[in-house]
Amino acid sequence: MSRFDGKVAIVTGGAGNIGAATARLLAAEGARVTVADVSLERAESVAGAIVAAGGTARAQAVDVSDAAAVEAMVADTVAAYGGLDIIHNNAAAIDQNANDQDLVTMDLETWDRVLAVNLTGPMLGCRFAIPRMTERGGGVIVNTASAAAFYGSTSLAAYGTTKAGIVALTPYVATAYAAQGIRCNAVAPGVVVAREAQEAAAAAAGDGESRFREVHRRPPHRPARLPRGDRGRRRLPRVRRRRVRHRRDAARRRRAHRALTDGVAPAAATTARAARRAARPPSADGPSGP
Ligand SMILES: NC(=O)c1ccc[n+]([C@@H]2O[C@H](COP(=O)([O-])OP(=O)(O)OC[C@H]3O[C@@H](n4cnc5c(N)ncnc54)[C@H](O)[C@@H]3O)[C@@H](O)[C@H]2O)c1
Numbered sequence: 138m139s140r141f142d143g144k145v146a147i148v149t150g151g152a153g154n155i156g157a158a159t160a161r162l163l164a165a166e167g168a169r170v171t172v173a174d175v176s177l178e179r180a181e182s183v184a185g186a187i188v189a190a191g192g193t194a195r196a197q198a199v200d201v202s203d204a205a206a207v208e209a210m211v212a213d214t215v216a217a218y219g220g221l222d223i224i225h226n227n228a229a230a231i232d233q234n235a236n237d238q239d240l241v242t243m244d245l246e247t248w249d250r251v252l253a254v255n256l257t258g259p260m261l262g263c264r265f266a267i268p269r270m271t272e273r274g275g276g277v278i279v280n281t282a283s284a285a286a287f288y289g290s291t292s293l294a295a296y297g298t299t300k301a302g303i304v305a306l307t308p309y310v311a312t313a314y315a316a317q318g319i320r321c322n323a324v325a326p327g328v329v330v331a332r333e334a335q336e337a338a339a340a341a342a343g344d345g346e347s348r349f350r351e352v353h354r355r356p357p358h359r360p361a362r363l364p365r366g367d368r369g370r371r372r373l374p375r376v377r378r379r380r381v382r383h384r385r386d387a388a389r390r391r392r393a394h395r396a397l398t399d400g401v402a403p404a405a406a407t408t409a410r411a412a413r414r415a416a417r418p419p420s421a422d423g424p425s426g427p
Contacts, residue, residue: 139167145218147171147210149201149262150228152179154331155281159225160184164192168223171214173199175228193218201228201258202250211265221269226259227281229296238292248295255299256306263310267319275318280307282325300325 146163150156151172164170164187172187172194174180180196187194195217199210215221233254236247259280270276285293286300303323311321 139165141223142167144168144222145170145214145220146223146225147173147214147221147262147266148225148227149173149199149210149258150281152176152183153228153231155326155329156225156227157183159227160194161187161190161192163223164194165190169193169218171195171197171210171217173197173201173210173228175200199228200254201226201261202253204261207258207261208265211269215269220273221266221276222273223277223279224262224266225279225281226262227279228254228258229281229299230254234293234296237295240294243295251295252299252302255296256302259303260306263306263321267310267314267317270319271314271317275320278310278319278321280321280323282307282323284325284327286325 141163144163144167146160146168148156148160148163148170151160151170152174156174157172160170160172160183170184170187170193172180172184174183174196175198177196177198180198184194184196195214197210197213199206201207211221211224230251230253233247233251236244237251263278263280266276266278270278280303282303283297283300285297286304288297290297304325307321307323310319314321
């Protein structure tokens with residue numbers, strides 16, 4: 138018995154690098170998968186490869202910024218496979234990155250398009266998937282955020298803003314629909330280099346197979362090691378201290394996304410303290426200080 142036997146999943150941006158890899162893995166573990174992408178041709182190629190490998194998949198054209206199209210994507214999946222258990226809201230308008238450079242001169246259409254695809258898209262995915270999951274007694278939503286949500290850069294302000302929006306949206310959905318058995322989490326990848334791009338880089342470097350192996354052994358974007366032990370951890374910002382847990386059973390028990398809870402809790406406590414101070418009657422000795 139595989140992990141996703143009997144489950145039905147939608148992966149948006151399913152023709153892209155991360156989406157196609159996710160769709161392939163879900164199908165290999167037994168799920169029936171809708172590969173949904175703005176490019177039907179590439180979605181068909183991914184779904185075709187899954188079917189050729191013995192899995193179950195269908196392709197669907199969708200522009201995730203279009204509410205009617207997202208509703209149809211969910212409805213068609215339910216019609217084809219009998220329900221919906223998992224949605225991976227993963228599509229992003231990467232094609233807009235070239236225009237998302239300088240905030241001062243950026244075309245407002247670029248800003249609007251990036252927000253519509255990267256942020257409104259996942260919201261619509263949640264909106265139309267939740268009622269279908271509720272009918273089955275629950276489900277799983279995974280939104281693709283990005284490390285770009287947590288730091289600034291000299292470009293991609295629209296992109297980073299949408300990913301920070303995903304980080305905010307996710308715990309709202311998790312909290313609001315936990316009672317219906319719905320889990321909602323976000324993944325925030327760092328730079329992910331597709332195998333094809335690595336192969337092309339290796340070929341361009343000119344020393345073929347050995348260079349390719351080296352690229353794979355020592356990924357260029359391997360995250361820096363975190364300091365070990367409690368003293369090291371105390372020096373890190375609170376949000377970086379959060380541990381990402383991969384264990385499935387632990388993830389099952391945890392129905393709410395925990396990103397940023399470490400940062401939010403102290404802020405809420407500070408606000409509550411300030412409110413208590415403001416409500417206190419003034420002391421006879423004068424103001425009590427900050
Ligand atoms: N690759 C990285 O380094 C990286 C890092 C952090 C986060 N991410 C995130 O991971 C996700 C996948 O990225 P990727 O690297 O696989 O990119 P990709 O460009 O390979 O895939 C994105 C897919 O989304 C599709 N798409 C674009 N607009 C769409 C729309 N309006 N409706 C439906 N589909 C649409 C594209 O056709 C493409 O197939 C994105 O959300 C991205 O922001 C990627």
